Amino acid sequence: MATGDAVLSMTSVPIAQPGSEMQQGTATTRIVNDFSIQVATVNGSGSQSANSILLKSLFGMGIPVSGKNLFPSNIAGLPTWYTIRASKDGYVARKKDIDILVALNAETAKEDILSLHPGAAAIYEASLDLKQYREDVSCYPVPFDKLTAAVCPESKLRKLVRNMVYVGVVAKLLEMDVTEVERAVRNQFAKKQKAADLNWSAVNAGYEYAGETLTKHDPYCLERMNATAGKIIIDGNDAAAVGCMFAGVTVVTWYPITPSSSVVENLIDLMKRYRVEPDGKATFAIVQAEDELAAVGMVLGAGWAGARSMTATSGPGISLMAEFAGLGYFAEIPGVIFDVQRTGPSTGMPTRTSQADILSIAFISHGDTKHVMLLPGSVKECYEFAGAAFDLTERLQTPVFVLSDLDLGMNNWMSEPFDYPEKPLDRGKVLTAEDLTRLGGFARYKDVDGDAIPYRTLPGTDHPLAAYFTRGSGHNDKALYTEKPNEYQEIMERLASKFETARTLVPAPVVVQTGKSEVGLIGFGSSDFAIVECRDQLKNEYGLETDYLRLRAYPFSPAVHEYIASHERVYVIEQNRDAQMLSLLKLDSPAAEITKLHSVLHFNGLPVDARSVTEAVVVQEGL
Amino acid sequence: MATTTVTNAPAPKTNRLGLQVLDYRGGKTTLCAGCGHNSISERIIDAMYEMGVQPERLMKLSGIGCSSKSPAYFMGRSFSFNSVHGRMPSVATGALLSNHTMMALGVSGDGDTASIGMGQFVHLLRRNLPMIYIIEDNGVYGLTKGQFSATADVGSKLKTGVINDLPPIDTCSLAIQLGATFVGRSFSGDKKQLLAMLKAAIAHKGTVMLDVISPCVTFNDHEGSTKSYKYMQEHEEAIAEVGFVPSFEDIAVDYDPGTTYNVTMHDGSHLRLRKLHEGYNPTDRVTAVTQLMQSHATGEVLTGVFYVNTEKPTFIDQLNLVDAPLGTLPQERTRPAKAVLDEIMSKHR
Numbered sequence: 001m002a003t004g005d006a007v008l009s010m011t012s013v014p015i016a017q018p019g020s021e022m023q024q025g026t027a028t029t030r031i032v033n034d035f036s037i038q039v040a041t042v043n044g045s046g047s048q049s050a051n052s053i054l055l056k057s058l059f060g061m062g063i064p065v066s067g068k069n070l071f072p073s074n075i076a077g078l079p080t081w082y083t084i085r086a087s088k089d090g091y092v093a094r095k096k097d098i099d100i101l102v103a104l105n106a107e108t109a110k111e112d113i114l115s116l117h118p119g120a121a122a123i124y125e126a127s128l129d130l131k132q133y134r135e136d137v138s139c140y141p142v143p144f145d146k147l148t149a150a151v152c153p154e155s156k157l158r159k160l161v162r163n164m165v166y167v168g169v170v171a172k173l174l175e176m177d178v179t180e181v182e183r184a185v186r187n188q189f190a191k192k193q194k195a196a197d198l199n200w201s202a203v204n205a206g207y208e209y210a211g212e213t214l215t216k217h218d219p220y221c222l223e224r225m226n227a228t229a230g231k232i233i234i235d236g237n238d239a240a241a242v243g244c245m246f247a248g249v250t251v252v253t254w255y256p257i258t259p260s261s262s263v264v265e266n267l268i269d270l271m272k273r274y275r276v277e278p279d280g281k282a283t284f285a286i287v288q289a290e291d292e293l294a295a296v297g298m299v300l301g302a303g304w305a306g307a308r309s310m311t312a313t314s315g316p317g318i319s320l321m322a323e324f325a326g327l328g329y330f331a332e333i334p335g336v337i338f339d340v341q342r343t344g345p346s347t348g349m350p351t352r353t354s355q356a357d358i359l360s361i362a363f364i365s366h367g368d369t370k371h372v373m374l375l376p377g378s379v380k381e382c383y384e385f386a387g388a389a390f391d392l393t394e395r396l397q398t399p400v401f402v403l404s405d406l407d408l409g410m411n412n413w414m415s416e417p418f419d420y421p422e423k424p425l426d427r428g429k430v431l432t433a434e435d436l437t438r439l440g441g442f443a444r445y446k447d448v449d450g451d452a453i454p455y456r457t458l459p460g461t462d463h464p465l466a467a468y469f470t471r472g473s474g475h476n477d478k479a480l481y482t483e484k485p486n487e488y489q490e491i492m493e494r495l496a497s498k499f500e501t502a503r504t505l506v507p508a509p510v511v512v513q514t515g516k517s518e519v520g521l522i523g524f525g526s527s528d529f530a531i532v533e534c535r536d537q538l539k540n541e542y543g544l545e546t547d548y549l550r551l552r553a554y555p556f557s558p559a560v561h562e563y564i565a566s567h568e569r570v571y572v573i574e575q576n577r578d579a580q581m582l583s584l585l586k587l588d589s590p591a592a593e594i595t596k597l598h599s600v601l602h603f604n605g606l607p608v609d610a611r612s613v614t615e616a617v618v619v620q621e622g623l
Numbered sequence: 624m625a626t627t628t629v630t631n632a633p634a635p636k637t638n639r640l641g642l643q644v645l646d647y648r649g650g651k652t653t654l655c656a657g658c659g660h661n662s663i664s665e666r667i668i669d670a671m672y673e674m675g676v677q678p679e680r681l682m683k684l685s686g687i688g689c690s691s692k693s694p695a696y697f698m699g700r701s702f703s704f705n706s707v708h709g710r711m712p713s714v715a716t717g718a719l720l721s722n723h724t725m726m727a728l729g730v731s732g733d734g735d736t737a738s739i740g741m742g743q744f745v746h747l748l749r750r751n752l753p754m755i756y757i758i759e760d761n762g763v764y765g766l767t768k769g770q771f772s773a774t775a776d777v778g779s780k781l782k783t784g785v786i787n788d789l790p791p792i793d794t795c796s797l798a799i800q801l802g803a804t805f806v807g808r809s810f811s812g813d814k815k816q817l818l819a820m821l822k823a824a825i826a827h828k829g830t831v832m833l834d835v836i837s838p839c840v841t842f843n844d845h846e847g848s849t850k851s852y853k854y855m856q857e858h859e860e861a862i863a864e865v866g867f868v869p870s871f872e873d874i875a876v877d878y879d880p881g882t883t884y885n886v887t888m889h890d891g892s893h894l895r896l897r898k899l900h901e902g903y904n905p906t907d908r909v910t911a912v913t914q915l916m917q918s919h920a921t922g923e924v925l926t927g928v929f930y931v932n933t934e935k936p937t938f939i940d941q942l943n944l945v946d947a948p949l950g951t952l953p954q955e956r957t958r959p960a961k962a963v964l965d966e967i968m969s970k971h972r
């Protein structure tokens with residue numbers, strides 16, 4: 001990397017005169033639009049707006065950007081980090097190295113600066129005196145409190161406004177386009193002119209201070225590009241909420257849990273705005289349930305009675321939903337369940353990301369059950385798969401799970417704007433009173449069409465033959481009570497066939513195949529961002545061409561097996577300890593394919609980064 | 624038609640919809656002969672028939688237990704969902720959210736409600752969800768062969784000789800405190816009272832919680848049980864006499880306002896509650912709970928309508944839903960226009 005050299009040459013840069021434009025490094029040492037910034041603060045200090053303004057400013061400058069919030073399970077007081085990555089090449093995964101640190105948390109400051117690589121830069125509260133720890137890092141002490149007090153007479157507001165000062169300092173040091181910064185500030189406080197003015201003056205204070213007092217001697221800077229035109233920035237949970245609204249969801253139930261709460265919180269805002277009719281009446285019901293058991297019970301009750309119903313939760317909630325999930329499978333009831341995955345149980349790491357609910361959801365509940373899972377790999381797919389999930393759940397008459405994760409769900413991502421759905425809603429096989437008259441009745445659990453999907457009626461259908469009795473395992477194809485072995489087995493076999501139908505209906509994998517490579521990668525969900533970058537690293541740094549298949553659903557499409565069969569070695573990349581997706585693939589694959597499968601795992605609670613994947617593949621490939 | 628042969632058989636009795644009792648029957652019961660739950664099913668059939676409820680307009684919901692099986696044995700033309708143990712309230716809530724134009728009847732047991740289902744039960748009450756919730760209360764878990772439930776009285780004895788020493792949960796007191804708007808207790812063997820209460824329940828808008836003592840002849844009908852037929856015959860004490868005048872029966876029935884509460888129900892029918900107990904006041908929650916607590920001390924089993932409130936908005940009212948069922952709203956009403964998506968996208972630029 002060029003950073004080491006850069007630092008050496010930068011030491012000779014003359015000190016800028018107060019009031020003059022800051023001196024810059026020479027062109028050969030500049031690292032443009034390709035670095036990461038980490039802001040270390042204290043939870044509850046209100047740095048969210050400042051970080052969002054930084055992100056939006058870069059986006060406004062046309063530079064591909066991503067932002068990640070690494071926060072503790074705490075309301076106030078514990079350390080939190082926000083990372084912004086600018087990447088001219090469009091890489092948006094987490095970057096393993098931090099290039100620019102903004103250290104505002106006294107408690108972690110020493111550790112934060114010690115973690116930097118030589119040649120990195122650090123902006124910090126002057127009183128922390130971090131220079132003593134790192135001679136090899138470009139240090140920029142800033143008296144944040146003093147600068148804040150000067151622009152913000154009201155002491156109550158200072159904690160918040162202080163964050164804007166670092167926006168100004170960063171803007172100056174990185175040569176940001178100030179018009180974009182101002183635009184971002186004004187947008188952020190669009191409805192509050194006074195707040196906008198106050199915050200903007202704080203940005204300016206930081207900007208001016210940096211201009212007058214600091215001498216730039218790091219290589220990092222920003223230049224306008226044109227790579228974000230027409231794009232949007234949104235997080236996965238918000239995207240999913242938009243998707244649900246356009247999917248025509250009518251019944252939403254939930255029990256708050258990080259990192260899924262904002263799916264429903266966003267949905268509440270959207271529905272109140274766009275789904276209330278002129279007479280003030282709602283075309284939806286959103287209920288905060290007493291727990292996840294009740295949330296999913298309501299989803300199934302509503303799905304049974306004909307609604308497009310959903311809930312959003314995370315791992316602990318999924319565990320509580322186990323019994324009902326099985327009932328939904330056996331009784332063949334639609335319902336959409338979003339799982340925004342996080343790490344393990346109870347207190348500790350609930351605000352960290354993972355992809356570790358794969359196996360538990362695939363078979364959740366008791367008895368012979370298996371479930372359809374959709375695996376969005378971008379915010380756009382969070383939006384699109386919400387629609388797909390409702391169509392599939394009503395078509396297949398079985399609960400459908402959408403597995404996102406904290407990284408995808410709660411962080412901001414660039415995206416192409418979402419497309420308005422072209423296809424009408426698929427409400428599945430529902431018989432009306434007229435149908436019943438024409439058919440002379442129906443058998444609720446009979447496979448009439450050969451796709452193993454039966455017909456259903458909805459409560460309220462005005463026909464004496466419309467009603468049927470819904471129960472768990474003991475029913476025959478007419479929905480009559482039975483404990484006969486052959487009748488039970490028949491139903492179970494049809495349910496298995498229905499899962500085969502699902503295989504053909506769920507989103508197919510996305511395959512990038514050159515036909516030249518022996519090595520295939522398989523990934524899914526939020527790992528995609530790192531895998532895309534990892535493939536470039538493998539190719540450019542190690543000369544290893546790879547193919548790539550991104551799974552988008554379970555059950556697996558036949559294309560998945562064709563892909564495995566056509567490679568010598570296949571690396572399954574996932575964010576959990578026990579290779580859950582690999583295990584699921586093994587269950588689904590013939591022996592000849594199983595021996596080709598290898599594993600790359602990432603499970604420390606941080607989003608997976610490209611470098612880690614590249615290194616793991618390189619070791620296993622013996623490169 | 625011209626070819627019709629004339630018979631002399633009297634026309635079968637029908638209700639105001641022209642339906643016969645037959646149209647309200649269900650499958651053959653598989654519960655034990657003499658089980659109280661069967662009598663309750665019979666009374667439900669009578670009440671629905673007499674009230675002229677269109678069977679297709681009813682959803683039957685239940686949890687798990689002998690009691691929860693019983694919806695299979697009445698109203699075969701109604702939609703039914705036998706769900707999981709203790710979680711019927713959530714299923715009922717979802718079903719009503721999807722179609723609030725339907726009537727909902729939940730059947731549960733004392734185990735299904737007062738133990739595993741307590742969490743959902745109390746929240747159902749709190750929401751005043753418009754439905755009838757019946758606990759078929761036998762003091763034991765019938766389906767798992769006779770263990771004590773949480774409504775068993777202190778001192779009540781199992782066949783095995785085990786004596787219950789934990790206090791019972793009074794589901795009626797609980798329901799009154801938590802927000803149900805029609806609360807009563809009856810006895811499966813008290814045909815007249817149960818029928819009148821069920822008919823009034825059908826006319827009510829809001830959560831109706833009826834705890835119906837329903838002896839389990841197989842596991843809890845012996846000497847020493849406080850939920851046996853014999854115990855009930857000896858200890859049942861009606862707090863008021865329950866009379867019901869449906870809105871469509873245009874008969875003026877005299878009553879004495881000095882001794883009788885006349886409650887005008889949502890549909891215009893009248894619930895007449897003739898005071899049998901000193902201080903009875905079905906419109907006052909505190910009085911109702913006090914009287915229930917006093918009766919526990921004396922060992923009497925108080926029955927009748929304890930509390931009724933026809934004013935309180937239901938959960939559905941509070942959600943301010945469109946008139947048509949949400950579940951079947953057409954796409955035009957549930958998928959906003961493209962302009963809305965464009966507006967949302969522009970906010971994220």
Ligand SMILES: Cc1ncc(C[n+]2csc(CCOP(=O)(O)OP(=O)(O)O)c2C)c(N)n1
Binds near residue numbers: 688731
């Ligand atoms: C989750 C779960 N735990 C346990 C059971 C076993 N079980 C079935 S019915 C029942 C008790 C039913 O008692 P009650 O509700 O009083 O109904 P009854 O049979 O007395 O009418 C139990 C514990 C079950 N079905 N599900």
Ligand code: SF4
Binds near residue numbers: 658690761765
């Ligand atoms: S076991 Fe008891 S509750 Fe169950 S059917 Fe028999 S008598 Fe009724």
Ligand SMILES: [Mg+2]
Binds near residue numbers: 732733760761762763
């Ligand atoms: Mg019982």
